[in-house]
Amino acid sequence: MASVNRFIQFNNETVDTQLLQRMELLAGALAEAPYLKVTTRKLMEFRPSESTISMSVFWKHRPETVERNGYLSDIYLMSGGFWRYFNLHEWRSFKRIDTHLPLLLEQLLLCAEEFRLSEQIIKERPGTKRAFEIRETVYTEYHTKQLEQNSQKGFSADAFLNAAYLRLRGRQDAGLEEWEPLFQIWTHVFDARTTADSADVIARMVGRLEFLFEKDTVQSYYTFGESPDKVPPFHYHEGVETENSDDEEKIETLEEWFHTWHREMEMEEAAALEFELEQGQSGMAEGGREEQGAEDVQQTAQGEGRGEHLADNEAADEHSDQAPKKAGSKYGAANDHVEYHESRIRVVKGHKTEIDAARSRHTPYVKALLKELRKRIDSRQSDARRNLNAGRLSKQLVPLAIEERPKPFYRKSAPSRELDAVFCLLIDGSASMIDKLDETRQAVLLFHDVLRGLNVPHEIVLFYEDAYEASESRQPNYFEWMHKFEDGTKDHAQEIWSMEDHEDNRDGFAIRWMKDRLRSRTEQHRFLLVFSDGEPSAYNYAENGVIDTAKAVEETKKQGIEVLHLFLSSEKITEEQAAFYRMMYGNKSVSANSLDQFVDQTLRLLKRTLHLVLQGG
Template sequence: MASVNRFIQFNNETIDTKLLHQMEMLAGALADAPYLKVTTRKLLEFRPSESALSISVFWRHRPKQIERNGYLSDIYLLAAGYWRHFNLGIWRRFLKEESELPHLRQQLLLCAEEFRLIEQISQERPGTREAFAIREGVYIDYHKGHYRQNMQKGFKAEAFLNAAFLALRGQSAEMEESFSELFFLWSRMFDAKSTADSCAVVDSLMGRLEYWILQDMVLSYYTFGDSIDEVPPFRYYEGMETEASKEGKNIDTIEEWFQTWHRETENETSPAMEFELDKGDSKPTDGGREDEGSGEPEQTAQGNSAGEHLKGNDDNDRKMEDQPKKAAGKFGAANEAVEYTEKRIELSGDHRQSIEAWRRKQAPYVRALLKELKKRMTQRRQEARGNLNAGRLSKNLLPLVIEERPKPFYRKSAPSKELDAVFCLLIDGSASMVDKLEETRQAVLLFHDVLRNLNVPHEIVLFYEDAYEASEASQPNYFEWMHKFEDGSRDHAPEIFSLEAHEDNRDGFAIRWMTDRLQQRSEKHRFLLVFSDGEPSAYDYAENGVVDTANAVLEAKKSAIEVLHLFLSSEPISEEQASFYQMMYGNKSVSADSLEQFVEQTLRLLKRTLHLVIQSG
């Protein structure tokens, strides 16, 4: 797991996940494409293969107002401008035409289109003008500085682009007289209405530029992103209409380009499944069932009315192990290549003495908490109260006649019932947990004992990724149950003391996986606790892992699931670390400043959540 305190401080970048999520929601609304994701890169980019728009890190480390408006202007430009008003057909033909300065030619066109689209968006959406005004002010200073630097270094192509940007904003640059004449042609951009008009203006400049400038641009001020020729390959299956293969050849807007990728990614397996269903039959095969309904059940389960999970269920769980499932985008785009295995944790050694010792030590805390909770539950079940100003009308209406201020109402006693709540505990199983295992086991044991005594259904799961087997095509993840919902109040202390550290942690995926399980529960109060000791770290899960985890927490909250986070640390937490985890988990992130505080903080989390359940019960 990567630490928040990186060795090189100036490279210790953190992402404002809430701001990025807001930008993502805005982009989806402007483009009418809820599947869009927003990422950060050096320059603005289109990445349809990832269903993503990339805003520029150019705005980082600036005052908050400038940073926010800078990102907003990027989103306006991408999702309300380029999305529908940039002609890909013309761009494709533009790229195919030969030039002695191809890079400068492309940069000039993107510079021209940015200017045209900003003007168009500002007229159509007056509310965007403030963000664009701030954007233009910052970029004017930026290009003025780069113009002077490029002229000193002899980078004439780069200097001309800087001057061209400034000329469209009414700013002058001291160019050679031969270049200054070109700005008369460049000023035709004020009348441009389409991508074709912008291309015509740029091409009118290129003849003289190719004569005066001998070296093409080296630096890039604009980029487009994925190649327009990168369209998803059509998958043909036997039995499908041949006309379907012609789909997607004429793509004229970025919106259509993204939709083509999105449809293909979303439905890449459905044609094969439909073909298999259409072509299947019920003929008997060797080792198969002869007639529908005649087959014998392959697995059985045992249980009783008390909900105890008996040994037969453990055996069945283990039979179903080693059957990895594919995430396939179900748990977030950042986890599309994940393959996950769900299984019971393997018991390791005899931990009876350790368990008994820690239960004796924790017994006073458990008894005190249970006593306090049961007292609060009893207070909620009060006897019937009469002589009230409001409530149910009493049968004795005599006070209405004989009393000046009658109180003929009463309230019934609150019904006695169990706590209507369910808890899940996700435990980070990454390698960095190795020095915190003993304290983590003790905290989890406390969690388990309190909820067992209250008969509250709960699950305890260790999650991790196999870093050695992970690749771009597949990232194996594992969920190891120490206790399941079906186990009721069964004691799983030996399983808890069998948890071990492994390699990486894919937090956002684990939260979505557990959220999916909690959504199937009917309890009124649903809590998801996450024990971890650092930021998400897995294959291709660095910066996007933070965003993915923050989004997973937001999605859980939308499903009425309360996500709580306990940061396990062996030393006092820094302000940077605290703000980092609050960025992912909001104000529901707490920390243990030392190993000795793990159990104490776990007790606090349980007390806080259980009090909430009782008060709202």
């Protein structure tokens, strides 16, 4: 797990997940493509194979107003302009021009199209004008500086591109006098109405450009992203009949291009599922159809013992993970190649002394909390609501004679023998937890004892990723139960003391996994608690891991599940760290300023959530 405090300050970047989510909603609405995802890269670009458009990090580290409007202008251009009004057929034809300046020509066309589409978007949506004005002001200043620097360095093609941008923004003094014949042609961009018009203008400039510039551009100011010739692969599955026409329809717009990729990916997943359902695979998933002949009764043997207190179903759980399960798109795009294993944690005996010591320390607090909560529960059961228009008739009938509108009825509160709530605790099992395991075990044991005392169903799970086995195509993750819903009030202190540190943590995936388990619960109040000591860190899960976790939290909340986060640190929490976790978990992220406070914070968190349950009924 990587720490929030990285070793070099200038590289201490954080991702504003809330901003990205807002931009993603805006892009999906403008493009009428709810599947569209938004991320940040060096330049704006399109990646249909990932259903992603990228905003430019050019806007980072600028005043808040500039940054926000800069990102907005990127989204307006990509999802409101290029999405429908940029012609891919013309772009493909343009890229076939035989020249030693391909990068310059492509960037000139994208520059011209940005200008044309900006004007078109402002006419269609006047509310976007402010964002584009700020964009033009910032980029004009930027290209002015770049023009000076590139001229001094001898990067003539780059300098011409800077001057071309400035000419479209009214800077007639930009550029050398020998470039004036080119700029006379370039000004026809003002009259362009289509991508073909813009391409024609630049095509007329090719001969003179090749005469003036021996070398292509060095820097990139514009990029398109994936090649428009890249089409989705078609995957055949045995038993699935498909029709594949050799005369594929020509894709003219980005909207069609993205939709083709998205549709093909959906068809691929559906076909794969159909194949699995029709053919069947032994051990494919729980409840899956066995292979032919597998219906014969097989003799099985139980593995090594795990303690006399375990029930038969628990022993079976430990060995139920013979075949890993595939995550797929169900758990977010960042987790497509995850395969996960579920099992009971392997018990390591010999911790009775530590467990007894921990319980002796927190037992007074547990008893006090249980006494307080039971008192409130009993009070709710006995309280009666009086002065009602309907219900049971009260023995106090005097109001019938003296009041104009008497209310002589009452109702007893519905008895409730237990709290209508369920809790799940996810524990970060990454390597950085090694120096915090003792405090974590004590806090988890406190959590376990309080909920057992109240007969509240709960689960406790350690999650981690195997960093040594992870690769581009396969990222193995593990969930190890210390306590399951069906275990009731069984004491699993030994399991809790058996948790160990491992390698990495894929938080967004773990939250979605637990969300699926909580969704089927019928309790009115559902809580998911996450104990961690840092940011998400796994294979290909750096910046996108932060975004993925924030999205997972938001998706879980929409299911009516409350997500709470407790950040464990051995040092005082900085404001930067606190803001970072609020960005992922909202205002439901709390922190322990020291290891000694971790158990106290866990107790406070439990008290607060249980009081909410009692208030909500």
